[in-house]
Amino acid sequence: MVSPFDEVRESVRRYCEANHDFSFDPEQPIVRLHEPTFGADEISAALECMLTTQVTMGPKVKGFEREFAGHFGWSDGIMVNSGSSANLLALATLSNPAFADRLKRGDEVIVPALSWSTTVWPVVQMGLIPVMVDLDPATLNIDPAQIESAIGPRTRAVMIVPVYGNPCDMDAITDICERHGLILIEDCCEALGATYDQRPVGQFGAVGTFSFYYSHHMTTLEGGICVTNDPEFAELGRILRAHGWIRETENRQSWIDKYPDIDPRFLFVNTGFNLRATELQGAMGSVQLPKLAGFVETRRSNAAWFRRELDKFERVLEFQDETPKGHHSWFGFPIRIRPNADFTVADICTHLNRANIETRPIIAGNIARQPAMKTIEHRVYGDLPHADHVMRNGFAFGNHQAIDEAARAYIVDHISSFMAERQIGAA
Numbered sequence: 070m071v072s073p074f075d076e077v078r079e080s081v082r083r084y085c086e087a088n089h090d091f092s093f094d095p096e097q098p099i100v101r102l103h104e105p106t107f108g109a110d111e112i113s114a115a116l117e118c119m120l121t122t123q124v125t126m127g128p129k130v131k132g133f134e135r136e137f138a139g140h141f142g143w144s145d146g147i148m149v150n151s152g153s154s155a156n157l158l159a160l161a162t163l164s165n166p167a168f169a170d171r172l173k174r175g176d177e178v179i180v181p182a183l184s185w186s187t188t189v190w191p192v193v194q195m196g197l198i199p200v201m202v203d204l205d206p207a208t209l210n211i212d213p214a215q216i217e218s219a220i221g222p223r224t225r226a227v228m229i230v231p232v233y234g235n236p237c238d239m240d241a242i243t244d245i246c247e248r249h250g251l252i253l254i255e256d257c258c259e260a261l262g263a264t265y266d267q268r269p270v271g272q273f274g275a276v277g278t279f280s281f282y283y284s285h286h287m288t289t290l291e292g293g294i295c296v297t298n299d300p301e302f303a304e305l306g307r308i309l310r311a312h313g314w315i316r317e318t319e320n321r322q323s324w325i326d327k328y329p330d331i332d333p334r335f336l337f338v339n340t341g342f343n344l345r346a347t348e349l350q351g352a353m354g355s356v357q358l359p360k361l362a363g364f365v366e367t368r369r370s371n372a373a374w375f376r377r378e379l380d381k382f383e384r385v386l387e388f389q390d391e392t393p394k395g396h397h398s399w400f401g402f403p404i405r406i407r408p409n410a411d412f413t414v415a416d417i418c419t420h421l422n423r424a425n426i427e428t429r430p431i432i433a434g435n436i437a438r439q440p441a442m443k444t445i446e447h448r449v450y451g452d453l454p455h456a457d458h459v460m461r462n463g464f465a466f467g468n469h470q471a472i473d474e475a476a477r478a479y480i481v482d483h484i485s486s487f488m489a490e491r492q493i494g495a496a
């Protein structure tokens with residue numbers, strides 16, 4: 070049977086075929102930090118939502134939540150409008166009066182100094198105190214020994230970030246959390262597709278978060294999700310996601326029975342936000358998810374190749390080591406300039422940028438050094454020398470699904486020509 074959408078799908082397919090070639094062109098070389106992971110199928114799926122006018126959160130979002138949670142092995146997923154919102158929802162749920170043994174104002178949450186702004190801001194927004202600790206220079210991830218030393222009498226939780234998709238040392242971190250009775254929150258917004266000891270990241274603590282921002286491993290344009298194996302956390306999260314409303318809850322009837330005098334269509338049982346994703350995002354997510362493993366595989370094989378080719382400059386460049394037991398999903402390819410090098414990160418980035426190879430800092434460097442921290446009550450554990458080194462001497466170039474053999478060779482050729490200009494030979 071011909072579907073009413075067939076014509077639209079065909080037009081979209083033709084448009085994308087004619088206009089969407091994101092592969093590397095040696096005639097006009099440019100290597101961006103990101104290229105779109107979505108194509109005609111995702112665009113058609115989103116357009117169908119528009120054409121049916123079913124655009125606000127509904128069955129497509131619910132379907133995607135089930136697929137995502139089921140694919141990786143969580144009981145529940147709560148889709149939201151960004152990874153930042155997923156972090157906010159995670160912290161808000163854990164701090165809500167309805168949550169058993171909740172986080173309370175003034176409690177401390179240990180966070181990595183090398184993290185994104187909205188890893189830390191939700192901690193602050195819930196009246197909690199972030200405690201910044203340094204990283205392990207081999208993996209770039211939060212150093213478990215530093216976590217343990219930073220624990221104080223008010224420490225209640227640890228929030229970790231698998232940096233650029235490199236899983237953290239989960240044996241050590243879960244052991245510390247168990248011994249000290251700390252809640253573990255995993256901000257996996259740049260680590261989709263990564264595993265530790267064969268288990269997906271985000272599965273080791275109370276809650277995990279992921280981002281589906283345009284530049285990430287898979288996308289719903291903007292978007293994110295909180296994942297958990299705790300149905301009570303999930304139910305509360307759904308309420309807080311949407312106004313404190315019961316509308317999207319699994320146990321809607323039990324709420325209605327509890328408050329028979331209030332119109333069940335507009336029953337608010339808690340405070341909340343509006344962090345909802347749209348149907349367009351849910352529909353796109355369902356098309357993207359089956360492609361994820363292929364995207365991650367390309368990133369992994371490119372990263373292995375970059376490392377092999379660039380290891381000869383190991384005297385002046387430092388690389389990120391994959392965590393033992395970890396399966397890294399390589400959000401980008403981060404490099405640090407060693408202190409003994411006679412060039413700066415600006416020198417090498419300028420050289421690459423002139424050749425149309427985009428670069429960026431590693432996450433945002435040491436978040437403790439950002440001006441916003443001056444406005445925030447927080448604690449810094451130690452001097453954070455490794456996070457400072459990343460901030461001053463780190464950069465990354467793109468390592469995504471559209472980087473092919475020609476693109477990766479182009480990058481390495483330009484790093485090699487930079488080294489040759491400075492007469493830095495292979496080690």
Ligand SMILES: Cc1ncc(COP(=O)(O)O)c(C=O)c1O
Binds near residue numbers: 188292293
């Ligand atoms: C570690 C980390 N947490 C949170 C976020 C926020 O995700 P979003 O951009 O979807 O809000 C990012 C963004 O890249 C991130 O890298």
